[in-house]
Amino acid sequence: MGRGKKICKQVAVLLLVVAIFAAFNGAMYAFLTGRLANNFSDTSQAKMVDVGKYLPHEEASDLAKIHTDFSMTGDLPVLDGAAALVPVYASVIHSVYPEGSVTYEGGHFSDENYYGENFAPDSKMQYQNTVRGYKAVVDGTVDVLFCAGPSQDQIAYAEEQGVELVYVPIGLKAFVFFVNGKNPVDGLTTEQIRQIYEGNITNWSEVGGPNRVINPVSRLEGSGSQTMMEAFMGEREIGAKSPMALFGGSIGFSFRYYMDGIVENGKVKMLSLNGVYPSAENIQNGSYPVIAQFYAIYRADNDNENIPLLIEWLLSEEGQTLIEECGYVGLN
Amino acid sequence: MKDRNFLKVLLIVTVLCVILTVAHAVYAVDAYDRSSIIEFIAREPW
Secondary structure (H helix, E strand, O other): OOHHHHHHHHHHHHHHHHHHHHHHHHHHHHHOHHHOOEOOOHHHHOOOOOHHHOOOOOOOOOOOOOOOOOOOOOOOOOEEEOHHHHHHHHHHHHHHOOOOOOOEOOOOOEOOEOOOOOEOOOOOEOOOHHHHHHHHHHHOOOOEEEEOOOOHHHHHHHHHOOOOEEEEEEEEEEEEEEEEOOOOOOEEOHHHHHHHHHOOOOEHHHHOOOOOEEEEOOOOOOOHHHHHHHHHHOOOOOOOOOHHHHHOEEEEEEEHHHHHHHOOOOOEEEOEEOOEOOOHHHHHOOOOOOEEEEEEEEEOOOOOOHHHHHHHHHHOHHHHHHHHHOOOEOOO | OOHHHHHHHHHHHHHHHHHHHHHHHHHHHHHHHOEOHHHHHHOOOO
């Protein structure tokens, strides 16, 4: 073979090898890597709750305010909570705490600081979200945590630390399932969703959709959503999924308020459950089937005298009205 | 180039491609756990 032809053939082989790996990585990027947005990336910061929009006593803040004779003085409890409940506890502070009790510092998300340096250490409003917030209320750095129910690990951590937590239900929120906006499936039954997450239903064609693998996506262990999902599954285990599911059509879950009110993303859509869409009306009238309590949580041995006063107010007509004005459903 | 040298070059290129692919996969698996679920589903190809 002529030398030139031999070299051409060798270069072609090298290029073919590179092309095969490039194609494989390109497919991985298209189906996986390119869809990942870390919680602290610039893209996702805009999609996470922006506490800067919920600062108490700021005119531009998007908070509910109740005119009440009740006000907090003295040793003000430090409030913290889940992302979806920031508007609630920020509105509580806005309504009953004195001005100057919250110091917001903004901050930058980074590998070492997932939530940014939002508030000064002595601020009566903090935002650490569910996982860190539970630890903080057990450790005593937060007085009252606004959150969904605890995970088994969070219960175990409190027990290990010898801490008894008090869980006071203060409102209701809807747990929703969502898919990509282009997925033709608009609704599922609760049994179908359980079977999907168990791994018994694996293709959208089994539930009236296209012939495409279902990718049931789960959340971070210990997060409010994941804990709620485990409660939704009951005794049934969330099954392992095939690696090929990553290339399928995904289904995920969250709390409705976080989906609709805080994360405005028209590229996903919420599913009807048992024929009922999670509209505000259907949540209020109780027809939407998956509704959970959220709580004000504090240490039983916390002797701050303002805590029982705050809890009593939250359960009062005024407090429940404030919770409903934040977009949730009161206990009644 | 001589066959022996070509095979060395081919091996080096292949190993580099494998290393980069594995690094890509490791990053993807790690980032998946910390990713926004809503963004992940919103960007899904349909």
